[in-house]
Every structure is written in C-alpha cells, then in structure tokens.
Amino acid sequence: MDTWSAAVMLFLIMDPLGNLPVFMSVLKMIEPKRRRMILIRELLFAAGILFIFLFSGQAVLDFLNVKQETVSIAGGIILFLIALKMIFPQAGNPSGLALGEEPFLVPLAIPMIAGPSTLAALILLSNQDPDRMLDWSIALGSAWLISSVILMFSGLFHRLLGERGLTAMERLMGMILVMIAIQMFLDGVSQYFVQATSESVL
Secondary structure: OOHHHHHHHHHHHHOHHHHHHHHHHHHOOOOHHHHHHHHHHHHHHHHHHHHHHHHHHHHHHHHHOOOHHHHHHHHHHHHHHHHHHHHOOOOOOOOOOOOOOOOEOEOHHHHHHOOHHHHHHHHHHHHHOHHHHHHHHHHHHHHHHHHHHHHHOHHHHHHHHHHHHHHHHHHHHHHHHHHHHHHHHHHHHHHHHHHHHHHHHO
C-alpha cells in the first residue's frame, strides 16, 4: 500500500462527514468561541493518541507475540463492522453526554476520531512495513488534517450537503471501506495459509 492509499483509507475510517451530526449535537449548547477551542483541543488529543498507536503499536504486538496475518484478519473484520455501521447507521444519541455537558477526550477525540478501527489500521500499517514509518506518518497527518478541516467547518458542510447529502456521503464511504476491509481480510488469510504451508513443509 502506498502513502496516499493509506491516507485515503485512514480518512475513510475516521469518517468526518459521518461524524458531523454527532459533533454538532455534542457542541450545540456551548458558546461558539468556546466550541472552537474545545474542537481544537479534542482534535489535538486525537492526533496525539493516533501517533502514539502508530509508533508503539508494533511493540505491543511483539510483546503479545501476535503475528502480522492475525492483525490483518482482525483489522479487516473491525473495518468491515465499522463500514456496516456507516452504511446502516443506528438511530439514537451516540455521545453519551448530558445536554450542555462539555466533552473531554470522550466522545469526540475517542472514539469519534481516534476510534478502534483507526487504531487497528495504524497498528496494521506499522506491522506490515515498519521501515516506512515516515510514509505512514505523512498518511496519518494528511488524513487527520483533512478530517480536522471538515470538522472545524462543520456548519458550512452541513448547510452545503444537508442531512441527506451527509448520509449519502457516509454510505458511499462505507461502501469503499467495505472493499478495503475485505481485501485486508483476504490478504491476512492468504498470508496465514502461505505461512502454514511453509511451516508444514519444514
């Protein structure tokens, strides 16, 4: 996977357009000036968490003795489940906050931006090719920056696209993510069988 393919995948997983209604709902009772400060803070928290997982994820996998194909299969399953939720969203308030309560880390930074699927994808990237950490950092930074711009101008995007437009975009991104997830799963299964076959021959 090249740098920009990784950036597109991470952007799709972060799903900023799909998260717009949640962000607007959580922040709607807060003053506009304070709202912008909170959003910047949460985006920076999320960036820090994402980069920590990108650079420390491999060490965790080595400590747990988890193989690359296992990460690929698990990552594919997680991405597939996230993609299904994007295509078939559930009703209700996912924020878990009382009306007017100021968010801190949860739910905006985690799991809206730095969610389990994004963290799993970062671990997968660092595990697949640990010599390309600069490329993965560029991919993560690009995906985070574009997502941040969309979320910072959430009101503008909401007016331009409307509720139906946002829903359509989220489902389209979900469909693309389904294809990425299935390919990731198949790559993991293929690697597993190759590894198992080589070990049985030895």
